[in-house]
Amino acid sequence: MTDTVGVIGAGRMGAAMTARLRSAGVEVVLWNRTAARAAAVAAATGARVAATARGAAAAGPVVLVSLADDAACRAAYDGPDGIVAGAGPGTVVADTSTVAPGTSIELAALVAAGGGAMLDTPVSGSVPVVERGELTVMAGGRVAVLDRARPVLDLLARQIFHVGEHGAGATMKLAVNALVHALNQAVSEALVLAERSGVARRAAYEVFANSVAGGPFVQYKRAAFERPGQTPVAFSLDLVGKDLDLILDLAARSGASMPQAAANRRAVADAVAAGLGDEDMSVLARYLRGLA
Structure with missing residues (x-):
């Protein structure tokens, strides 16, 4: 089991995923664009707060991303303090955000160029479903990469469907x-x-x-x-x-x-x-x- 997971995004779903992982004994390093929101979630769950998205992405072999839209994802992935900069060789970025398939493909290429690997892993289910660990995950990307992320995703999901290459999950x-x-x-x-x-x-x-x-x-x-x-x-x-x-x-x-x-x-x-x-x-x- 992965000891530490990075979580990018502390909105309703990101906060719920953080709480679920912490209840399973997983250390979480959390980043959110609004620092006060990350601090509040950390105080409630015992997660640690990273100063940058890069810091959270570098925290563990699996990084979960839960952001509001395509623009928020692009902003979090890009730049010297972004997810791509922190996701080095061996890192799997599992992005649960609901975005356009083209955005998922674009971001996967950026992560791969930096040495990491990405999956689009959007989920079906509400906050109570996260809390029960019963999400449905729709994964796009390579099966071998999904297998590396499964120990973390299995804590959140009742079922995981691999539906194709990058963009298919989205x-x-x-x-x-x-x-x-x-x-x-x-x-x-x-x-x-x-x-x-x-x-x-x-x-x-x-x-x-x-x-x-x-x-x-x-x-x-x-x-x-x-x-x-x-x-x-x-x-x-x-x-x-x-x-x-x-x-x-x-x-x-x-x-x-x-x-x-x-x-x-x-x-x-x-x-x-x-x-x-x-x-x-x-x-x-x-x-x-x-x-x-």
């Missing part, structure tokens, strides 16, 4: 999120339909949860939909918009027709314009109630 994550965001829109619309037609919210959701549609998404978003404003933000609506932009760009590049994703993007844009971007993705139901 592609698969966008495909999964296209489905997740469609489900979020559908649940929001169906719940508001039931409510406006006279069925109590909790009664309606109880039926959803026990119907043929009651899969994992419906189950783990139950509290957020039933008690809006009383549950922590798991995935903000502005990040949904970012994902849908990446999904539609990939669709345009690959020639895939995605009319539902396009409609979902318009709905999310309207809700974000109404000031709901920082709220959980389930806030779409509240937005639709207002329209009704």
